Amino acid sequence: MxxxxxxxxxxxxxxxxxxxxxxxxxxxxxxxxxxxxxxxxxxxxxxxxWCFWEREETKWDDLAKHTWPYGKFINDNEVIDFDLSPYRYKMxxxxxxxxxxxxxxxxxxxxxxxxxxxxxxxxxxxxxxxxxxxxxxxxxxxxxxxxxxxxGNYHTLIQHFKGWFIKTKEPIFDRNTFTMMDYRLKWKDSTSFTYVLPISETEALVEFTLFNDQLLMTEEYDEYLRQYIYKYLDIDSYEVTEVEQGLIPMSxxxxxxxxxxxxxxxxxxxxxxxxxxxxxxxxxxxxxxxxxxxxxAGKRPEKGIATSRFRMYDSIFLNVLSSRNDLGEEIFTRLYTKPDIQSVFRFLDEESNFFEDIKVMFSLNKPQFWRAFFGTFFK
The missing domain is CATH 3.50.50.60 (FAD/NAD(P)-binding domain)
Known part of the structure; x- marks a missing residue:
């Protein structure tokens, strides 16, 4: 041939x-x-x-299964509601x-x-x-x-998850508000949380997610999903219409x-x-x-891609969570409960300037971050 x-x-x-x-x-x-x-x-x-936030309407709006103007962050001590405007979260x-x-x-x-x-x-x-x-x-x-x-010498965690698309007979969900992270149900001393994306008043994706280096057995993800739906969503009757499971290297x-x-x-x-x-x-x-x-322009296709200062910030983050995975809840609480959630989105979208970056980093205010920061910056 x-x-x-x-x-x-x-x-x-x-x-x-x-x-x-x-x-x-x-x-x-x-x-x-x-x-x-x-x-x-x-x-x-x-x-x-795939989920992401955007400030304006784009071509992906026509493909989006749903969009949310509001979000919430939950831990054992508080529920923080935030208005994403001018952003919207999209699926x-x-x-x-x-x-x-x-x-x-x-x-x-x-x-x-x-x-x-x-x-x-x-x-x-x-x-x-x-x-x-x-x-x-x-x-x-x-x-x-x-x-x-x-x-080689590098830091790697795995974002691994299992999610159920569930359907209830009675209206349960607020279709305008998604849950970014809910830390009330955790797997051991790990960065683990539940993610809830309501698609309608009777449908939602409920996903149990971990950021660590240890995968669970399939039935363990299922057990945490069952616990969360029953205990925290107060739902005892529902249909699982679809299942998704996967892992994403974070390195x-x-x-x-x-x-x-x-x-x-x-x-x-x-x-x-x-x-x-x-x-x-x-x-x-x-x-x-x-x-x-x-x-x-006749340049190498990958020139200038994924080589910015944000890779240094990511390395610092991974350094900390690799050594102290139990700090994830506190770190994400500090990050996602800032009064100006839009500044966090700009930071994660790599649209912030250096001074805005430092402000976000200071907000985390953990000695482990500063040791990792100076160790990475001056190595």
Whole structure:
């Protein structure tokens, strides 16, 4: 079989790969470029849910399952309500996103989507399970093996979670208010909390989440979900309509060292996930735009991406929680209960200036943070 040559190949049809291809579709620079998308899955199920905040209406509003203007933060001592204005918190289900991306791709003649698993990449040659491929440049979302092997001195936690979409017979939920974090139910001395996203008065996603390095057994997540729904939502009769489960690496590992002449790493593998929070969808949107502009300017696609001072802040955060995971509740309480929640959103979106950053860092006011800060800054 002849090996087909492409201008670009995108490995992985997740948020990063599909956001990148959508940017290419809508830029005339790529009208005559041949593009290959390789993924081992069909991407026709709802395998994850992305949530993020935005200040204004964007193209994602049409895909959003729901949006919330208000939020709350809960711990053992208090319930803090906050008005997100001018932001709104938004939920996009992956099945809707995949469907939208496929509809956009269908209208083009230069893009080919192939179901195949990539085994190896050598220079600009791709070896799939079924066929070999070749591309002038490759965008690869596979996490490098060196990360899994824990090669190097870096901090890593895992954001792991299980969520139930539940439906009740009676109206229970406030569809305008989501729960960012509820720390009343915790797994041992860990950073663990429950996340509640009401979709209607009778439907919500309830998700138990941990930021640590120890995965639970499936039944343990289930038990915490049952406890939370019964004890804190005061619901004893409900239907589980859908289940989602996953994990997100949160690490200051230098993913950028795996870029090469022919390969640019994207998504988690490119350092696109904000290590201190696990948020990725908006980063994929922003970094995809940066890559497109770099390509058009004749620069390396990944130039200037995920290498800012915010990586230092993330490293500090991971340093502290790696050594004192029990501090997570206090740290997030200080962060998300600031009178100006919008400043936190700007900080997490990497839109704040250095003085605003220092203000946020000072608000955490933990000696462990300052030791980590000066150790990172002056190393």
């Amino acid at each position: 002849d090996q087909k040559q492409y201008d670009y190949a995108i490995i992985g049809a997740g948020a990063a790969g599909l956001q990148l291809i959508l940017k290419m579709i809508h830029d005339t620079f790529f009208n005559e470029k041949s593009i290959l998308i390789l993924d081992k899955d069909e991407k026709n199920t709802n395998d994850r849910t 996009v289900r992956s099945a809707d996103f995949y469907r939208y991306a496929k509809s956009e791709i269908t209208g083009t003649s230069t893009i080919e989507w192939v179901k195949d698993e990539v085994i190896n990449i050598e220079n600009n040659q791709i070896q799939g399970s079924n066929n070999p491929y070749s591309a002038t440049h490759i965008f690869d979302s596979r996490i490098p093996q060196a990360f899994h092997d824990r090669q 200051d590992y230098p993913f950028q060292k795996h870029h090469s002449r022919y390969v640019s790493k994207i998504g988690t593998a490119g350092g696109w996930v904000r290590p201190s929070s696990g948020y990725s969808f908006k980063n994929a949107d922003r970094y995809s735009s940066m890559m497109i502009e770099n390509i058009k």
